[in-house]
Amino acid sequence: MATKLPIVPLVNKQRMMGTISLAKPVGMSRWIKVGPTGTVNFTPTVETVEAKSAETGLNKLIRKITTGTSAVVEFSDVSAWTEFMYTVQFMAAKRYLTQAAVTAQTIELTELVDNYVFDIPVRKGTVTSVTNGETGEDLVTLVEGLDYIFSSETRFGEIKKVPVGFGDTAVVTYSAPAITEQEAMLDLDILSATGVRCELMVIGIDPGGNGDPMSMYLPSVEFRPNGAATLGDAANLNVATLQADVYQDDTGSYGRLEIRNKIVEA
Numbered sequence: 001m002a003t004k005l006p007i008v009p010l011v012n013k014q015r016m017m018g019t020i021s022l023a024k025p026v027g028m029s030r031w032i033k034v035g036p037t038g039t040v041n042f043t044p045t046v047e048t049v050e051a052k053s054a055e056t057g058l059n060k061l062i063r064k065i066t067t068g069t070s071a072v073v074e075f076s077d078v079s080a081w082t083e084f085m086y087t088v089q090f091m092a093a094k095r096y097l098t099q100a101a102v103t104a105q106t107i108e109l110t111e112l113v114d115n116y117v118f119d120i121p122v123r124k125g126t127v128t129s130v131t132n133g134e135t136g137e138d139l140v141t142l143v144e145g146l147d148y149i150f151s152s153e154t155r156f157g158e159i160k161k162v163p164v165g166f167g168d169t170a171v172v173t174y175s176a177p178a179i180t181e182q183e184a185m186l187d188l189d190i191l192s193a194t195g196v197r198c199e200l201m202v203i204g205i206d207p208g209g210n211g212d213p214m215s216m217y218l219p220s221v222e223f224r225p226n227g228a229a230t231l232g233d234a235a236n237l238n239v240a241t242l243q244a245d246v247y248q249d250d251t252g253s254y255g256r257l258e259i260r261n262k263i264v265e266a
Helices: 083-089
Strands: 018-025 032-034 040-053 060-078 102-109 116-119 126-131 148-151 156-159 170-176 196-205 214-225 240-246 256-259
Touching: 032 083, 083 196, 083 214, 083 240, 102 116, 126 148
Parallel strands: none
Antiparallel strands: 018 032, 018 196, 040 060, 060 240, 102 170, 116 156, 126 170, 148 156, 196 214, 214 240, 214 256
């Protein structure tokens, strides 16, 4: 026999939702995508002072007086390595690297041995020759690929094997193109900033009837890292975890949450 229920069970207000998060840094007119993310969690905190009374002979709690409120938004498994992501995760002031063109400059490598690793002081450079620095019949030139290798992208190279009689010093001649402001490379000054102040919009995405979609707008947050970021892992997706501390804006508002459908209470 079916059990008679005093109240009809609530079976239609559950929710499973994805989110698209957007940040607009102070001084910028465009919104920047934050994500993809694994989860986005809003955690409010209420600070209270307890009021108690011992009039009955026992020390009983009679109320809690609210003294402050705060909140933080946490973003887990952020996998899009954008300029914004790098800037937040490494608490860095954003700078860009440019350079003037360089032609036929040299560096000297001393105490040369096999597997000698070196670098040149320019970006996107080309090593045009590696020699023993002598002239005429005494000049010995190493062969790229056979005697040494060089990566323009990383600016590092390696003397694989020093030929017999080459000596213990090498002269590397290199050139490099100009890097203009339009081609400038991101050059972060690590731990030079305390956070990134932004507006934040979190847009809930309902995958087909799994809850009432919502949008949350926070007018003033400060993004900071919240744990380790993967620098190298070839077996797993490289991700980071970010957090945004929620601040009041100049009107005294923390923000607003909009439910994009009419909610009918059960």
